[in-house]
Amino acid sequence: MxxxxxxxxxxxxxxxxxxxxxxxxxxxxxxxxxxxxxxxxxxxxxxxxxxxxxxxxxxxxxxxxxxxxxxxxxxxxxxxxxxxxxxxxxxxxxxxxxxxxxxxxxxxxxxxxxxxxxxxxxxxxxxxxxxxxxxxxxxxxxxxxxxxxxxAPEGPFQYDPELASDQTDRFFVAEFVREAVFKQFTEEVPYATEVMITEFKEREGGKWYISADVIVERENQKAILIGSQGVALKQVGQAARASIEQHLGQPVFLELYVKVRNDWRNDRAQLASMGY
Ligand SMILES: Nc1nc2c(ncn2[C@@H]2O[C@H](COP(=O)(O)OP(=O)(O)OP(=O)(O)O)[C@@H](O)[C@H]2O)c(=O)[nH]1
Ligand SMILES: [Mg+2]
Missing domain, CATH: 3.40.50.300 (P-loop containing nucleotide triphosphate hydrolases)
Structure with missing residues (x-):
């Protein structure tokens, strides 16, 4: 695609x-x-x-x-x-x-x-x-x-021809953060990670402000994600920000917070809150 x-x-x-x-x-x-x-x-x-x-x-x-x-x-x-x-x-x-x-x-x-x-x-x-x-x-x-x-069957256009997607900027931003996590870490961390955008402020004439929770399943995964002195998380932020800015055509200020939600991948209520 x-x-x-x-x-x-x-x-x-x-x-x-x-x-x-x-x-x-x-x-x-x-x-x-x-x-x-x-x-x-x-x-x-x-x-x-x-x-x-x-x-x-x-x-x-x-x-x-x-x-x-x-x-x-x-x-x-x-x-x-x-x-x-x-x-x-x-x-x-x-x-x-x-x-x-x-x-x-x-x-x-x-x-x-x-x-x-x-x-x-x-x-x-x-x-x-x-x-x-x-x-x-x-x-x-x-x-x-x-x-x-x-x-393809013939018919009228289903979407405005100017659009590339009907999904929100928030969705793509969360995906780019998850992509950075998938690329940077091995083994279980990527699979235990989900990203939720908590703030998305478009600012006239300034950097947009975006804040996201990076959710993992256990404390040890949180420690890995953050890395010693926060270096690993900073790298995730840098990689994600590049993709986000490319996508939005707009400079952004990206803040990431790592949170633990035990066993969210198997938790019906947690999954529902994430849209799964
Ligand atoms: N060499 C080569 N690699 C490719 C090509 N297309 C995709 N890849 C690589 O294949 C890997 C998987 O690509 P994805 O787009 O994530 O594959 P997917 O089928 O969507 O997989 P999931 O989303 O994980 O289910 C990535 O490392 C890509 O860079 C291609 O045409 N040639
Ligand atoms: Mg895919």
Missing amino acids: NAIMEMHLSIVTNKPQTTRRRVLGIDTKDDTQLVFLDTPGILKPTYRLQRSMMGFVDEALDEADIICVVVDTPKAIERGNILDPMWAGIIERRKRPTVLVLNKMDAVKIRKEALPLMEQARESGLFAKAIAVSARDNKFIEDLMVMLREL
Whole structure:
């Protein structure tokens, strides 16, 4: 979605389960408007947050006219399989035109190795079309767009063509902070982290003031996030601020507070307060 929209709308990290909600992207060119719903990846939930994440996937699948299945091609080649059978069932039920997008082709040395995956896609009968692309290098992204335009139903624009999303600045700011945490820390800290914006003040002619709670599950995670003399948290703030300023086109003053909420990922009330 980011490659198509030439915008950093959905946060990207090398860790799985980065996307937790549905991120909406609107691409309007001439007489065509494509609306993308980026979702978490499909998984078997082991905690309540993941159940909610899969709820967002279900809603998006119900809403969409076209389903794009984006595959990590080098991994699929290694596995010898495009899809988990469980996912195939979830997609098949929807009976929508479905496009297989074999991504990360820049990381496939021998392109021929992707051919058996294409063959599998054909045999599965799941896909209306298949295409091999590289989001990183922007290769064959335009061809994918042409494919999607052909499959998309005709109708009036659903959104103001000037808009890139219908989600709030607060949402994207929280996501950029979470992205910085995902990038900076290993192991459990990113997964135990959620970000909630507590203040968002637009100031005429000055830096906007944004304050956010960075929520973790345990005291030891809080200590890791803050780091010795607050150095780690400061780095998170610096990285996040760069993305936020880029997104808002506006200098900001960003303040982060780390808070502990025990086991929030499994706590119904906590999750509800976060919008999950
Ligand atoms: N080499 C290469 N890497 C890519 C490409 N597209 C994405 N990546 C990398 O793949 C990793 C995962 O990207 P994401 O966009 O977070 O993947 P996702 O499918 O949305 O994953 P979740 O949100 O975690 O479910 C990141 O490190 C990206 O930089 C590509 O075309 N080529
Ligand atoms: Mg994602």
